[in-house]
Amino acid sequence: MVNLFGPPNEFEQVLRVDKFDMHDGSYITNDIAVITMATPAKLNKNVKVAVLAEKDSNYVRENCTISGWGRTNVEVFNQTNSLQKAMTSIVSTEECMQRWTRLNTVLSEGTVLCVLDET
Template sequence: MEIIGGKEVAMHSRPYMALIQKKDGLLCGGTLIKAKWVLTSARCYDKKLTVVLGAHSLSKPEKVKQTFTVKQLFPHSCFDNETGVNDLMLLELNITAQVNKFVSMLKLPKQFKDIETKTQCTVAGWGTTNAKNKVASDVLMEVNITVIDRRTCNEKYYHLNPVITDGMLCAGDKRGKKNSCKEDAGGPLICNNEFKAVTSFPPKSDCGKNPGIYTLLTPKHIQWIQEITGGDA
């Protein structure tokens, strides 16, 4: 997904952000949740993934970057590519990340109240910054977006295809000028300073026009994460 209408993130201010690179050059985002585990979108699946932690720029070498291959991929067993339900995947890194001020974990939610309509949230990524421009951003970008009522999102933007379920979140900008899009998939959605959802899939049309869809982190999702990674997440 791309960041539309956003701004450059202060360098290394999001040390939990993971840059995921596919073998075809396409990008995804992710979140370091344990020193050897990254949470992302199941849509980012690829047989050969590279994970970079501590990154700000794509092109600059940056001594603080840590690069990994993926030992194992764990797409959610109930992920449905058509409906977008359970759009989550865990990546086990080949070695343990060195945690420091440039690379650190983001805590998973412990409270699971639904996110209220009109709540301001933030999403970040390295995707293109213009819906018509397919070139990835060289630096990490972020944008503030607003949660939209599911019924409104279903009727006005998606017309029940896909259906925005209780396990999803719809968020964007009523003026159609702020959003995430394709190459930001897998990155975290932060609401009220807490990790609440994972960027799922983009609108079927202009990313700047329609809101994005996010996978809410529910108690069942946290249980799945714990089962895969071992112990508390």
């Protein structure tokens, strides 16, 4: 687990952020950072190459591993400072919108990945 405000980790590598598009907090769509490493990344158990999906790929009902600092519960608004990781399955944007409507959250097709924990 990586804590944004915790002590350094043994697998940290030096990097420079060239561009980071911040949102104003009301819309969290398409946050992205272009990260340039000071030296080539040293691949290990904690650092791996990310394989991006092809455009128009459909992974609904597929199992996946997710990670991030986002919300983990519709009842709790605050996000965590620690990087979270979970195994889960992907649901359609339509199903996601039905589940999140009570929070008045706007979800746009193609801008979110929605997952479901059936436990």
